[in-house]
Amino acid sequence: MNYCILRALSQKPAALLAATLLTSALLTAQPALAAGEEDGGAPRGPAVTVLKVAKYCFNNNVEVSGIVLAREETSVRPERLGAKVTDIMADAGDTVTAGQVLARISPPEGGSISVQAPVAGLISQSTAQIGGMVGAKGEALFNIVVRSEYDLVGMVPVKDIAKLQVGQQARIKIIGAGEVDARVRRIAPTIEPNSQLGQVFIGITPARRFLINSSGRALIKTGQSCGIAVPLTAILYGSAGTVVQVVRRARIETRRVEVGLMAAGQVEIKEGLQEGDTVVARAGALLREGDPVRPVMAAAAK
Helix, strand or coil, X not given: CXXXXXXXXXXXXXXXXXXXXXXXXXXXXCCCCCCCECCCCCECCCEEEEEECEEEEEEEEEEEEEEEEECCEEEECCCCCCEEEEEECCCCCCEECCCCEEEEEECCCCCCEEEECCXXXXXXXXXXXXXXXXXXXXXXXXXXXXXXXXXXXXXXXXXXXXXXXXXXXEEEXXXXXXXXXXXXXXXXXXEECCCCEEEEEEEECCCCCCCCCCEEEEEEEEEEEEEEEEEHHHEEEECCEEEEEEEECCEEEEEECEEEEXXXXXXXXXXXXXXXXXXXXXXXXXXXXXXXXXXXXXXXXX
């Protein structure tokens, strides 16, 4: 009996030693976690909002600054010399029809003569005054913008002239009048040699009153370019060039890109990215190449 107890006691240290060695072996066999990684193998890092690079279409626009001018203007001058204005039926700013009586004058020999509008349109200027003298050689009694049609006349760099065609749609913003629709009506066939600018006439579509010589700016739609794009916030500009921060395998990759057109907060990417790439929605200097991150899609972050 004493022999059995001694044998049992002698086996306990051996069992403890074996268990200790097994535990040590298991710990040694388990691979060490890489720096910045959690137990699941995913990199540990800050959560960043990301989005997928997607297709986007940009309008190719040519911008033109100019002034508003009457497309055609006609002057009304009574032929009777020495006649006096006796009645005035229209004034500057009025829209008139062809044949409408604008004023009446009295010639030196007496009587009354009606002064009529030769065309329909808008009276842009009037010098008519009761008792005032009129004549064929004097200042025009009325100036009429024919059919109330106006053009924005501006100068375009020679590099953009080739993009323009008669009939192209435009949108004009005129100081004091808001935005109006328009179309390219005429393109000058020559270029000013010193400035290398060409003249373009953009017809304003709505027939309404505009202030002649007022300033305006037109955007002429010359075509459309479709490709891929990212938000402007996803782009970093620096001494190293233009870059975008891509998330690949939960780590930051810095990609140099070539950008193109810009519209509505989107920037065309001509080179450096592919559709479907995951990029940081708001790129920043705090994120560096190789940094671990936890990407959160923009839709899920809202």
